[in-house]
Amino acid sequence: MTAATRAETGASTGAPERRRGDGRTYAAYHRPWWFRTFISAEFLIIALLVVVWIIATTSVDNFSGPLTVRYLLMDIAPLMMIALPMTLVIITGQIDLSVASTMGLSTVVVGILHVQVGLSIPVAGLLAILVGVLCGVFNGFLVAYVKLPSLAVTIGTLALYRGIAVGLLGTTALTDFDQEWSDLATSSIGESRIPAIMIPVVILIVIFAVLLHFTPFGRGLYDIGHNDQAARFSGVNVARSQMTTFILTGAVSAAAGIFYTLRFGNSRGDNATGLELEVIAAVLLGGVLIFGGRGAIHGVLAGALLIGVLSSALRLEGVTVNVINIIIGLLLVISVLAPTLVAGVQRLTSRRGGSGPGPERSSPASAPPEPSDPATQQEPTQHDSAPNQSTHQESARADSASKPTVTP
């Protein structure tokens, strides 16, 4: 009974128009608009990106020149593409480690179908995407319906998909691709130096941004990430949503694999090994919470661009790839530690305990200490005398205030 009512209140306080689907805490909406906009993980990473870009432009010769930007965009196109569905997966609190293996499998499928079987690139590509969808279905089925932990499942499929890719081709590399299509993959838009691959990438970005931020499906993903049990009670089809995110990841990874194959004109079983780590780094760098329930597409794009800009600038400065990897690793560690650090600083500076951001904030465990605070202690009595006023109160408080009415 109590559990049901709590779930009900949880569902009603999580009203879509208050949440806007970006998973911010309720308290954030009682801060001024400029605070909300500029003091967010996404904005901080965008600001960092701008700063890094300016430093790179001033210190590296011709960094913002058309040729550098062209290679920068081509290099991070697969990373950006896969980061989009990966954002969805991580927002639901899951993870997909098998994306790079799916990519490798896709390049092998395209290679075999095009070079050895003789199909045209569009047909081979479509079949490769189908294989990617199947990979996603397998992951999604095991996670959403068999209820296995996604970490374990995708470590297994990481080895499995890569193993199939390597098994099919061995150490041979297929390089005999249709020149026409290889040229298309590396071509530019019209007279500009912007690579043509940016057209599908931008379309994908728009699709995923709309999907995540402006549809019930997207809002459901945040709900699942917050609390999948509560999401189920509020009418989200948890299993189907999770399945969909894994299928999207598989399909987009396969599409990225096709671009990779055509751009470098080769099909090898160990193509794109280790890319899953860069994708996850970009997503987490972009402010997506690894526990799920928080994150936005624009932050992830900034995260991916930041990795691209950093590695491109450092490479042009003569820094080796190894040092760049160290820097990406450090960035990743710092970015995941940031919420804890911020919470620690806030706890030290603020007089009221437990007001830091993070997943603990919304949990009922933080409610008991609150009555010691004189401001919140008044609330239940106010609530009893004039229940109608509670609608004006902060919804998070209303949640905790509704408890005394249940217990007596």
Add this chain to the structure above:
Amino acid sequence: MSAETLTPVARRQGATMRAARSLFASRETAIVLVILVIIAVATTMNQSFLFSAQGWRDLLLTPSILMVVAIGSAVVIITRNVDLSVGSTLAITAYMSGRLFIDLPGIPIFVVVLLGILVGAGLGLINGALVAFGKVPALVVTLGTMYIYRGAVLTWAGSDRINASDMPREFLGLGTMQIASIPLLTIVAVMVLIIAGYWLSSTRSGREMYAIGSDPEAAKLYGLPTTKRVIFAFILGGALAGLAGVMYAARYGTVSASAGLGWEFQAIGAAVIGGVAIFGGSGSVWGAAFGAILLMTINRVLPIVGIPDFWQRAVVGALIIGAIVLDRYLSVRRHRKLQEARDKA
């Protein structure tokens, strides 16, 4: 499996029957049986797989290094964490041991071994401290340190490669030495296994690892030193990866900066296949060790059975998925049995 002894049926059986039941029902026994079947099949197809000095030696020697890494990974996973940086740690200590012999000629071998373990422990300490004090998932932290450690060894080594001629003969001798036809490295791995197995199953601090892994919040409320224990698990995982790095240098003689690439997944795979639940709280280092033996043995058996060894990774992946599906099936069944027992009572 221990939960099954709680059912009324099991309670009525004698102690010996119960011991026999739990032995045959355990994941470890199942894995050992699978390993024996695989060895038997391979031996019938190629007599020298088992009945030759070389075959016997390889059978014991090949899994020993992964075994050591997998034991450390199992302890970390039992505390509901994961360490993705063990492969990079192994590379650092493997390259470091070669470097020490070149830069400090005449350095005693036990000092190199000790330094390898210490450096590994230090790298594990960094992971553990970040996880325990940063309150962030170990997956992300060790993903970051995996990059950092691998980048460090690649920067240090560059394209340089340590060759067998750079290392003293006695050190390389350790890699091939045999005592009563059992390779020394295998003996080291088994000793590590026995100590870790005893510690986890029979000491207070070892049992607390399970408590922390099965419910971190409850363990904290109960008053267990969770922070200290989690950090210790990472230190142990790092130290064992460090030891494995030294063993790697002794065994293979040549070390490049890409040593141990992908071993973190192999080690986690070995633990998962051996029955260590990825969300902590159950499993044993015995299972992880047998999982490692299974993986490495399959690796060698595939070509004998006529499957190109390119397919090895696919087999490993399928095994991991099979293992976790099996775990899920068993836990659902156990849950249902316990529920029935409760409803009857």
